Amino acid sequence: MSELTGGCQCGAIRYTVKGEPAMASLCECRMCQRSAGAPLLGHAQFSAQNVVWHKQPPKLFRSSSVADRGFCPDCGTPLTYQYLPTGTISITLSSLDDPEAIIPTSHLGAESRPSWLVAAMALPNEPAELDGGGVQSFQFAVPKRS
Numbered sequence: 489m490s491e492l493t494g495g496c497q498c499g500a501i502r503y504t505v506k507g508e509p510a511m512a513s514l515c516e517c518r519m520c521q522r523s524a525g526a527p528l529l530g531h532a533q534f535s536a537q538n539v540v541w542h543k544q545p546p547k548l549f550r551s552s553s554v555a556d557r558g559f560c561p562d563c564g565t566p567l568t569y570q571y572l573p574t575g576t577i578s579i580t581l582s583s584l585d586d587p588e589a590i591i592p593t594s595h596l597g598a599e600s601r602p603s604w605l606v607a608a609m610a611l612p613n614e615p616a617e618l619d620g621g622g623v624q625s626f627q628f629a630v631p632k633r634s
Protein backbone atom coordinates (compact mmCIF):
# COMPACT_ATOMS: atom_id res chain seq x y z
CA MET A 489 0.00 0.00 0.00
CA SER A 490 1.48 3.29 -1.01
CA GLU A 491 1.37 6.40 1.11
CA LEU A 492 1.78 9.89 -0.32
CA THR A 493 1.87 13.32 1.29
CA GLY A 494 0.84 16.71 0.03
CA GLY A 495 -0.50 20.07 1.00
CA CYS A 496 -1.20 23.64 0.05
CA GLN A 497 1.24 26.32 -1.00
CA CYS A 498 1.46 28.02 2.42
CA GLY A 499 1.70 24.84 4.49
CA ALA A 500 -1.40 25.46 6.63
CA ILE A 501 -2.99 22.27 5.28
CA ARG A 502 -1.09 19.00 4.97
CA TYR A 503 -2.41 15.53 4.16
CA THR A 504 -1.50 11.90 3.69
CA VAL A 505 -3.29 9.62 1.22
CA LYS A 506 -3.02 5.84 1.53
CA GLY A 507 -3.58 3.08 -1.00
CA GLU A 508 -4.06 3.23 -4.72
CA PRO A 509 -6.43 5.76 -6.29
CA ALA A 510 -9.62 4.41 -7.88
CA MET A 511 -8.98 6.72 -10.81
CA ALA A 512 -6.66 9.53 -11.81
CA SER A 513 -7.65 12.00 -14.48
CA LEU A 514 -7.14 15.43 -15.94
CA CYS A 515 -10.41 17.34 -15.92
CA GLU A 516 -11.03 20.15 -18.37
CA CYS A 517 -14.62 20.88 -17.34
CA ARG A 518 -15.53 24.51 -16.71
CA MET A 519 -16.06 23.90 -12.98
CA CYS A 520 -12.51 22.58 -12.56
CA GLN A 521 -11.14 25.36 -14.75
CA ARG A 522 -12.83 27.98 -12.57
CA SER A 523 -11.79 26.35 -9.31
CA ALA A 524 -8.15 26.25 -10.37
CA GLY A 525 -7.98 29.30 -12.59
CA ALA A 526 -6.25 26.97 -15.03
CA PRO A 527 -7.09 25.10 -18.24
CA LEU A 528 -7.22 21.75 -16.47
CA LEU A 529 -7.08 20.19 -13.03
CA GLY A 530 -5.61 16.77 -12.23
CA HIS A 531 -7.33 14.62 -9.58
CA ALA A 532 -6.84 11.20 -8.00
CA GLN A 533 -9.84 9.62 -6.31
CA PHE A 534 -9.64 7.94 -2.90
CA SER A 535 -12.17 6.74 -0.38
CA ALA A 536 -12.55 9.29 2.41
CA GLN A 537 -11.01 7.06 5.09
CA ASN A 538 -7.77 6.90 3.09
CA VAL A 539 -7.25 10.67 3.33
CA VAL A 540 -5.83 12.02 6.62
CA TRP A 541 -5.65 15.76 7.31
CA HIS A 542 -2.78 16.63 9.65
CA LYS A 543 -3.53 20.11 10.93
CA GLN A 544 -6.95 21.09 9.65
CA PRO A 545 -9.21 19.94 6.82
CA PRO A 546 -9.62 22.20 3.81
CA LYS A 547 -12.34 24.81 3.70
CA LEU A 548 -15.20 23.54 1.53
CA PHE A 549 -17.07 25.32 -1.23
CA ARG A 550 -20.22 23.60 -2.51
CA SER A 551 -19.65 24.02 -6.23
CA SER A 552 -22.76 22.05 -7.22
CA SER A 553 -25.55 20.04 -5.61
CA VAL A 554 -23.32 16.94 -5.69
CA ALA A 555 -19.84 18.23 -4.95
CA ASP A 556 -17.73 20.16 -2.50
CA ARG A 557 -14.37 21.60 -3.47
CA GLY A 558 -11.74 21.90 -0.77
CA PHE A 559 -9.12 24.62 -0.68
CA CYS A 560 -6.78 26.33 1.76
CA PRO A 561 -8.50 29.37 3.32
CA ASP A 562 -5.13 31.09 3.76
CA CYS A 563 -3.46 30.69 0.36
CA GLY A 564 -6.29 29.45 -1.87
CA THR A 565 -4.64 26.28 -3.18
CA PRO A 566 -7.27 23.89 -4.64
CA LEU A 567 -6.90 20.59 -2.75
CA THR A 568 -9.95 18.38 -3.23
CA TYR A 569 -13.01 17.51 -5.24
CA GLN A 570 -15.43 15.69 -2.94
CA TYR A 571 -18.31 13.85 -4.64
CA LEU A 572 -21.13 13.84 -2.13
CA PRO A 573 -23.19 10.81 -3.33
CA THR A 574 -20.25 8.41 -2.82
CA GLY A 575 -18.20 10.33 -0.24
CA THR A 576 -15.04 9.94 -2.28
CA ILE A 577 -12.30 12.54 -2.04
CA SER A 578 -10.25 13.38 -5.10
CA ILE A 579 -6.92 14.99 -4.30
CA THR A 580 -5.49 17.50 -6.75
CA LEU A 581 -2.44 15.87 -8.36
CA SER A 582 -0.32 19.00 -8.22
CA SER A 583 -0.83 19.44 -4.47
CA LEU A 584 1.11 16.20 -3.90
CA ASP A 585 4.66 16.76 -2.64
CA ASP A 586 5.78 14.65 -5.59
CA PRO A 587 3.64 15.96 -8.46
CA GLU A 588 4.62 12.94 -10.56
CA ALA A 589 3.66 10.35 -7.95
CA ILE A 590 0.30 9.59 -9.59
CA ILE A 591 0.07 9.48 -13.37
CA PRO A 592 -3.34 10.40 -14.83
CA THR A 593 -4.88 7.81 -17.12
CA SER A 594 -7.81 9.69 -18.67
CA HIS A 595 -9.31 13.07 -19.51
CA LEU A 596 -12.67 14.30 -18.30
CA GLY A 597 -14.68 17.21 -19.66
CA ALA A 598 -12.65 17.45 -22.84
CA GLU A 599 -15.57 19.23 -24.52
CA SER A 600 -14.48 22.32 -22.55
CA ARG A 601 -10.79 21.96 -23.40
CA PRO A 602 -9.39 25.27 -24.67
CA SER A 603 -8.72 25.01 -28.40
CA TRP A 604 -5.11 26.14 -27.85
CA LEU A 605 -4.19 23.68 -25.10
CA VAL A 606 -2.65 20.84 -27.12
CA ALA A 607 -0.66 23.18 -29.37
CA ALA A 608 0.53 25.09 -26.27
CA MET A 609 2.76 22.18 -25.25
CA ALA A 610 5.04 23.05 -28.20
CA LEU A 611 5.40 26.74 -27.31
CA PRO A 612 8.91 28.10 -26.57
CA ASN A 613 9.94 27.28 -23.00
CA GLU A 614 11.48 29.62 -20.43
CA PRO A 615 12.64 28.13 -17.09
CA ALA A 616 10.72 29.48 -14.10
CA GLU A 617 13.93 30.05 -12.08
CA LEU A 618 12.24 28.55 -9.02
CA ASP A 619 15.50 28.47 -7.09
CA GLY A 620 16.16 32.16 -7.54
CA GLY A 621 19.14 33.61 -9.33
CA GLY A 622 18.94 35.20 -12.70
CA VAL A 623 17.59 38.66 -13.28
CA GLN A 624 14.39 38.34 -11.26
CA SER A 625 15.25 36.18 -8.28
CA PHE A 626 12.59 35.77 -5.62
CA GLN A 627 11.89 33.85 -2.46
CA PHE A 628 9.01 31.58 -1.59
CA ALA A 629 6.58 32.77 1.10
CA VAL A 630 7.28 29.55 2.98
CA PRO A 631 10.13 27.08 2.56
CA LYS A 632 9.79 24.70 -0.35
CA ARG A 633 8.88 21.15 0.57
CA SER A 634 10.70 18.25 -0.98
Ligand SMILES: [Zn+2]
Nearest residue numbers: 496498560563
Ligand atom coordinates in the same frame (compact mmCIF):
# COMPACT_ATOMS: atom_id res chain seq x y z
ZN1 LIG B 1 -2.37 27.29 2.35
Ligand SMILES: [Zn+2]
Nearest residue numbers: 515517520597
Ligand atom coordinates in the same frame (compact mmCIF):
# COMPACT_ATOMS: atom_id res chain seq x y z
ZN1 LIG C 1 -13.96 18.90 -13.72
